[in-house]
Amino acid sequence: MEITLTILLTAAIVSLFWWISNRSAKDKSASIAEDLSTMRQQLQKTWTEMEHHRDAVFDAMAEGVLLCDLSGKILFWNRACRRLFNLPENPLDGMTLLEALRLHEVLEVFERTLEKGRTMGVELKPRGGASLHLMLNAVVVDHSSGKPDSVLLIFHDLTQLRELENARRDFVANVSHELRTPLSMIKGFVETVMDHPEMDLETRVNFLGKVQKHSDRLSLLIEDLLTISKLESGQATVNLQDVHLRGEVARVLSDLERGAQAKQMRVNLDIANDIRVKVDVDLLDQIIINLVDNAIKYGRQGGRVEVKANRNGNDQVCIGIADDGPGIPPESLDRIFERFFRVDKARSRSQGGTGLGLSIVKHIAQALGGRVWVESELGHGTTFFFTLKRSDALSSQTELQLDKHLHAASSARE
Ligand code: ADP
Secondary structure (H helix, E strand, O other): OHHHHHHHHHHHHHHHHHHHHHHHHHHHHHHHHHHHHHHHHHHHHHHHHHHHHHHHHHHHOOOEEEEEEOOOEEEEEOHHHHHHHOOOOOOOOOOEHHHHHOOHHHHHHHHHHHHHOEEEEEEEOOOOOOOOOEEEEEEEEEOOOOOEEEEEEEEEEOHHHHHHHHHHHHHHHHHHHHHHHHHHHHHHHHHHHHHOOOOOHHHHHHHHHHHHHHHHHHHHHHHHHHHHHHHHOOOOOOOOEEEEHHHHHHHHHHHHHHHHHHOOOEEEEEOOOOOEEEEOHHHHHHHHHHHHHHHHHHOOOOOEEEEEEEEEOOOEEEEEEEEOOOOOOHHHHOOOOOOOOOOOHHHHHHOOOOOOHHHHHHHHHHHOOOOEEEEEEOOOEEEEEEEEEEOOOOOHHHHHHHHHHHHHHHHHHO
């Protein structure tokens, strides 16, 4: 009996110990699980923040960035890459480089990079993106274990740079051509006169007249080129003065009268007497001379030129120079202010044009704080408009006071 009691007591004590130790193990593992879950949540949060920062950094980059795994499946692309290739926000699951960009050149770069570790400075001109010009660099990215893990492709957009280079190259080619033409004419006439001492006086004078005409054209071109370069580099001095618009335009028109008379054209001036503008007089004169001279040159024999001005809003005046000539074809209107652009090259040259007049007008209008544009209808004529700042405009404070005064006066009358 005593033995049985001892056994039972021992069993009870062992069970109690087992229960207590089991319970504390359970408590411990529950608290470990809780700690683990908190850590997992923190890890997840840190990971999401890191991803967010990574996206923000990549999206702030001007270069297009694209990351693929070693089989060419896309893992990530940034905002600039989406914009360059017109891609959706995120790559579809399992989407390949070729499926996304549809550019075999990029796939070739990817494969070469897998072989060699990196490919630098490959220039691409994707056919779809009209004038898109890209440079691609690609590198293999290693895993922390040191094994290749993915391929990073970086696209630099060179479109603007190439456009500027092309414009500069075209400009130099145009300038050389424009300078060479009158120079070779001058050279030709002078050589002919020198090689033929027996030449009669009349032919000689005729030839010398041509030499004079071409040297005038040459100096006009050089003058226009200097003006353009000063205006484009922002070196032109702008001396703003308060000017009586009608008086100044009338003075310039009187200088152009001879040209108009030679084509039996009438030039009408319709500008109110009290409009005053804030301009540099020399620059304003250049705008008027270029636009009215063009209207006469390209206008029709016996036609009309109208010079008008209208107050535009509070502080601007819009000046229009209209002719009833043959007009400008719609497809040329967008290019008319480009350097050396002419609708009819032969006609412009025969009239002594340099092809720089309208480009100069555009730059001057901008330098004076205004803008210039053109409206034209084939067979009916052309009107060039430009805006200037008025100096006769009431200050907004004065206008406000005047408004209040008029309002008070009309309320008193009621
Ligand atoms: P240009 O020295 O050839 O006159 P501009 O820059 O002044 O150069 O003008 C560029 C071209 O625009 C001209 O060659 C001409 O073809 C066209 N143009 C300019 N003004 C007129 C106009 N009023 N009517 C028709 N065409 C015009």
